[in-house]
Amino acid sequence: MVGHAPGTETMEQQAQRLDRPGGHNGQGDTYQPGVTIWPLVAVLGAAIGVAGLVHGLPSALQATLIATGVLVGVVAVIGWFRDDLLAPVHAARRRLMTTPVDPPAPYVSLTAAVRSESEAALHLRTLQEVARLRFNFPTHEFRDYVTYSNHPQETMGVQMPGGSVAYPDIVVVQSPENFTKIVAQVETAETVNEDAAFYEWGPYAELAPLYLYVPTDKGNEALALCRKLDVAVVGIRTWRYIAGDDEIEVEDHFDV
Numbered sequence: 601m602v603g604h605a606p607g608t609e610t611m612e613q614q615a616q617r618l619d620r621p622g623g624h625n626g627q628g629d630t631y632q633p634g635v636t637i638w639p640l641v642a643v644l645g646a647a648i649g650v651a652g653l654v655h656g657l658p659s660a661l662q663a664t665l666i667a668t669g670v671l672v673g674v675v676a677v678i679g680w681f682r683d684d685l686l687a688p689v690h691a692a693r694r695r696l697m698t699t700p701v702d703p704p705a706p707y708v709s710l711t712a713a714v715r716s717e718s719e720a721a722l723h724l725r726t727l728q729e730v731a732r733l734r735f736n737f738p739t740h741e742f743r744d745y746v747t748y749s750n751h752p753q754e755t756m757g758v759q760m761p762g763g764s765v766a767y768p769d770i771v772v773v774q775s776p777e778n779f780t781k782i783v784a785q786v787e788t789a790e791t792v793n794e795d796a797a798f799y800e801w802g803p804y805a806e807l808a809p810l811y812l813y814v815p816t817d818k819g820n821e822a823l824a825l826c827r828k829l830d831v832a833v834v835g836i837r838t839w840r841y842i843a844g845d846d847e848i849e850v851e852d853h854f855d856v
Contacts, residue, residue: 638680645672706757707764711791711800719788724751726839727769727786729848730813734837735772735784746775758783758807768804780808786839792818797825805832816840819853 649669652662715723727749737745748756750767757765758780772782783804787796792814804810810833814822819838826833836854841847 638676642676704765707766783808784811786813801831809834811835813837
């Protein structure tokens with residue numbers, strides 16, 4: 601994934617969540633006291649104090665032993681009480697340090713939900729062809745560029761300003777840092793509309809230079825939507841499959 605994992609909780613929020621009973625994964629992660637030395641210290645103090653009560657000892661030694669025993673006992677009680685008070689804090693801190701941070705929330709694509717089954721199959725096929733023809737990285741000129749396709753599986757996310765992670769159809773990054781260099785959306789006839797332009801094209805154009813690939817008869821419509829909604833697209837390409845031929849034809853329709 602490009603960037604850090606945004607959309608995650610702050611340290612304070614996660615600490616509060618983990619410190620609640622059942623807060624982590626709903627499994628009732630409660631504190632169980634660990635081993636402490638203070639009971640042994642208290643016993644030692646009591647033993648010293650009792651030794652001061654033995655008859656026949658000089659009075660000065662008796663007073664010293666009793667005072668020492670009381671002092672050790674008081675320290676033991678204070679230490680024991682302090683450990684008991686701080687135990688939940690230490691337990692929460694350990695959980696915070698050892699519990700994996702929740703993954704960032706994905707930016708949900710709207711177009712995938714509106715595509716029919718036949719359009720979804722056409723979209724996947726066209727996306728693969730576009731990636732092969734137009735984003736076949738690395739090349740001799742761009743040796744450190746790598747292309748990822750996020751269909752049928754999400755393979756490379758891009759962090760959005762609001763903290764979510766977007767998965768444009770095609771993501772080109774500069775390796776090994778995974779700096780986002782290009783994003784592209786491949787649209788079918790059903791997804792060249794105002795919703796796609798507003799919820800996907802616009803946000804994706806803020807992540808990296810955006811290229812749109814739309815059906816041949818949708819080029820002007822896509823350009824009009826970009827201008828209407830102020831989508832900073834850098835290029836619009838049109839695609840079509842020639843009748844009787846499985847090869848795709850991609851043409852440049854608009855460039856900034």
